[in-house]
Amino acid sequence: MDYIIILIAAVFVNNIVLSQFLGICPFLGVSNKVSTSIGMSGAVLFVMTLATLVTYLLYQFILIPAGLNYLRTIAFILVIAALVQMVEIILKKVSPSLYQALGVFLPLITTNCAVLGVAILALGLENGSLLKAVFFAVANSIGFALALIVFASIREQLELANIPKGMKGVPINLLIAGLLSLAFLGFTGLV
Amino acid sequence: MKKKESTLINMVAAMLLITLIAGFSLGFVNELTLEPIAKSKLDQKVNALKLVLPVFDNNPVAAMILLKVENVKDSVEVYPAFLNDAFVGAAVIGTSEKGFSGLIKLMIGFKPDGTIQNIAVLEQKETPGLGTKIKDAAFINQYRDKNLAIFNAKVKKDGGEIDGLTGATITTRAFSEATQMAYDEFIKDTAFISKSKN
Amino acid sequence: MAAIINQKENFFKGIVKENPVFVMLLGMCPTLGVTSSGFNGLGMGVATLFVLLMSNIVVSLIKNQIPSKVRIPAFIIVIASFVTIVEMVLEAFMPFLYEQLGIFIPLIVVNCLILGRAEAFASKNTLFSSVLDALGMGIGFIIALTLLGAVRELLGSGSIFDIKLVAENANTFILFILPPGAFIALAYLAVLFNKISIKTS
Structure with a gap:
C-alpha cells in the first residue's frame, strides 16, 4: 500500500518537475523532440535509481555512523559525478547500442538537480528502507519521464503554430509548462 | 605560472589536497555551528511553548513526557508547565495525517481543566493561500478559550461549531481532528501529567 | 587576454545582457522553486551570490594548480x-529561511550558473575579473529571483515583502503562489525583459 501511494504521489501529485521544480534544465533543454526526450528519460531512470541506491547506503552505513552527515551534499555530488562517468564507460564496453541511445545525455545528468534532489529527499522518507528509497527513485524518474515526454509532444506540435513574436522561444515554453503544471495540480489531494 | 600537466600523480595529488582542505574546513565550520543550530532548534520549540501555554517558570522541554497511544503511530509528546510548583497546563502535540497534502502537526496548549489556551501550527504542507490559513490568528481564535467537553470542534458542515476555511474544508477537518486527539490525550492523563514535575 | 577585458562591461553583462535567468536560463530550479515570496527569492539570490563569489575566487586562485583533466570534479568539490557552509550557517542563524528554502539549499551545488561561471570564466581569468564577473552574475540572479518572488507574492498573496496590501480575507490570485504560477509569471517576465533589452540595445 505504501508503495502504491509513493508511486502515485511521485508521478502525479508531487511530480518532480511540474510541482517540485527539480530537473527544470533538461526539461526545458532537451524537450524539442519526443525521441530525444525518451532517451533522456531513460538515462535519468538509470542514473537516478543507481545514484539513490549508492547514496542511501553511503549515508546510512558510512556518513551517519562516522558522524559526518554534514558532508552529505559534497559526498553525494561526488558519488553522482563518479557514477555517471562509470556508467558511461561501462555502457560503452558492454552495450554499445544502449550507449548510442543514452550516451549524449549522460554528462548532462551530473548537473541535473533532480538526481541529487531525489537522493536527498529519499533520506527523509517515512519509515525509510533501502527498498523504499530505490522505489522512490524509480517512481520519480517515471514522473520525470511523463512530464518530459508530454511536454516534448506539445512542443513538436507547436512548431506549426503561429506564435506572437515576443512569445517565441523561452516564454511560450514556460507558459506551456505552466499549463501542464496546472493540469497536474488537479491531482492534489489524491493521496 | 605554468599550468600543471595532467599526469596521474598530479591529478591524484591535486584531488587529494582539495578534498582534504574541503573536509577539514567543513569540519571546522560544523564545530562552530553545531551549538547555534541546537540552540535555534530549542528556541523554536520554547517560543512555540511560550505562545500556547499560560505563564510558566519551569522548563517544559526538560519535563517532556511521551505517552503511548493506541491508534497513533508514534508516542505523543506532552510538555507540562508549572508556575511556582503549581500545575498551570500542558502543551500536547496533536497530529493528523488527513490534511490535504498529508501530515498536519500542531502544538495545543491546555489549561488544567482542559480549556484550550492557544494553538501553534508546527508542520503543514497545505495549499499556500488556502489551507495555510490555519496559521492565521483569525482561524485559531475560534478554538481559543474553548473546552472541547462542551464545544464541538468539528466543522459546521459536519455539525460542529467551527467555521471552515473557504476552499480548505479537508485541511480544517484535519486541524480539528488533531486538536481533538490532543484533547482526548490530555483529559485521559491529566492526573499523571500534572504530577510530572521534574 | 585578461588585460583587455573592459571591467565595467564585465560587471554589467551579468545584470542585463547575459542575465543568468532571463537570457541564459541557468539555475531555473531554484528560480521557480523558491520564489513564492519576495523575501524567499532574495534569500536564495544572496545565498547563491555568496557561493558563486567564493567559488569564483577560489577557482581563479587555484586554476594553475589543477590538472585540466580533473578540473570539473575539483570545481565541484x-x-x-561553500554550499555546505551556507547550509550550516543558515540553519544556525536563519532557521526560518533555512526551512523555507529547504531542499533547494543543497541543490545550489548543481546550479548550472555556478559551475558554468567557474568553468567558462574563473578558470581562465584573473582574480579581479572573476570577482567582478561573480558579482555581476550574482546580482543579476538576485534581481531576477527577487523580482519574480515579488510579482508572485503581490498577485498570489496580495502582499509585498510580507506587507499586506489587501484586506485579510480578500481573494487573491492564489494560482501565482502555486507551482503553475511560477512558470506563468516567469514566462511573462521573460517577455518583458526581452522587450526592454531589445529597446535599450
Whole structure:
C-alpha cells in the first residue's frame, strides 16, 4: 500500500518537475523532440535509481555512523559525478547500442538537480528502507519521464503554430509548462 | 605560472589536497555551528511553548513526557508547565495525517481543566493561500478559550461549531481532528501529567 | 587576454545582457522553486551570490594548480564545500529561511550558473575579473529571483515583502503562489525583459 501511494504521489501529485521544480534544465533543454526526450528519460531512470541506491547506503552505513552527515551534499555530488562517468564507460564496453541511445545525455545528468534532489529527499522518507528509497527513485524518474515526454509532444506540435513574436522561444515554453503544471495540480489531494 | 600537466600523480595529488582542505574546513565550520543550530532548534520549540501555554517558570522541554497511544503511530509528546510548583497546563502535540497534502502537526496548549489556551501550527504542507490559513490568528481564535467537553470542534458542515476555511474544508477537518486527539490525550492523563514535575 | 577585458562591461553583462535567468536560463530550479515570496527569492539570490563569489575566487586562485583533466570534479568539490557552509550557517542563524528554502539549499551545488561561471570564466581569468564577473552574475540572479518572488507574492498573496496590501480575507490570485504560477509569471517576465533589452540595445 505504501508503495502504491509513493508511486502515485511521485508521478502525479508531487511530480518532480511540474510541482517540485527539480530537473527544470533538461526539461526545458532537451524537450524539442519526443525521441530525444525518451532517451533522456531513460538515462535519468538509470542514473537516478543507481545514484539513490549508492547514496542511501553511503549515508546510512558510512556518513551517519562516522558522524559526518554534514558532508552529505559534497559526498553525494561526488558519488553522482563518479557514477555517471562509470556508467558511461561501462555502457560503452558492454552495450554499445544502449550507449548510442543514452550516451549524449549522460554528462548532462551530473548537473541535473533532480538526481541529487531525489537522493536527498529519499533520506527523509517515512519509515525509510533501502527498498523504499530505490522505489522512490524509480517512481520519480517515471514522473520525470511523463512530464518530459508530454511536454516534448506539445512542443513538436507547436512548431506549426503561429506564435506572437515576443512569445517565441523561452516564454511560450514556460507558459506551456505552466499549463501542464496546472493540469497536474488537479491531482492534489489524491493521496 | 605554468599550468600543471595532467599526469596521474598530479591529478591524484591535486584531488587529494582539495578534498582534504574541503573536509577539514567543513569540519571546522560544523564545530562552530553545531551549538547555534541546537540552540535555534530549542528556541523554536520554547517560543512555540511560550505562545500556547499560560505563564510558566519551569522548563517544559526538560519535563517532556511521551505517552503511548493506541491508534497513533508514534508516542505523543506532552510538555507540562508549572508556575511556582503549581500545575498551570500542558502543551500536547496533536497530529493528523488527513490534511490535504498529508501530515498536519500542531502544538495545543491546555489549561488544567482542559480549556484550550492557544494553538501553534508546527508542520503543514497545505495549499499556500488556502489551507495555510490555519496559521492565521483569525482561524485559531475560534478554538481559543474553548473546552472541547462542551464545544464541538468539528466543522459546521459536519455539525460542529467551527467555521471552515473557504476552499480548505479537508485541511480544517484535519486541524480539528488533531486538536481533538490532543484533547482526548490530555483529559485521559491529566492526573499523571500534572504530577510530572521534574 | 585578461588585460583587455573592459571591467565595467564585465560587471554589467551579468545584470542585463547575459542575465543568468532571463537570457541564459541557468539555475531555473531554484528560480521557480523558491520564489513564492519576495523575501524567499532574495534569500536564495544572496545565498547563491555568496557561493558563486567564493567559488569564483577560489577557482581563479587555484586554476594553475589543477590538472585540466580533473578540473570539473575539483570545481565541484570547491562549490559543494561553500554550499555546505551556507547550509550550516543558515540553519544556525536563519532557521526560518533555512526551512523555507529547504531542499533547494543543497541543490545550489548543481546550479548550472555556478559551475558554468567557474568553468567558462574563473578558470581562465584573473582574480579581479572573476570577482567582478561573480558579482555581476550574482546580482543579476538576485534581481531576477527577487523580482519574480515579488510579482508572485503581490498577485498570489496580495502582499509585498510580507506587507499586506489587501484586506485579510480578500481573494487573491492564489494560482501565482502555486507551482503553475511560477512558470506563468516567469514566462511573462521573460517577455518583458526581452522587450526592454531589445529597446535599450
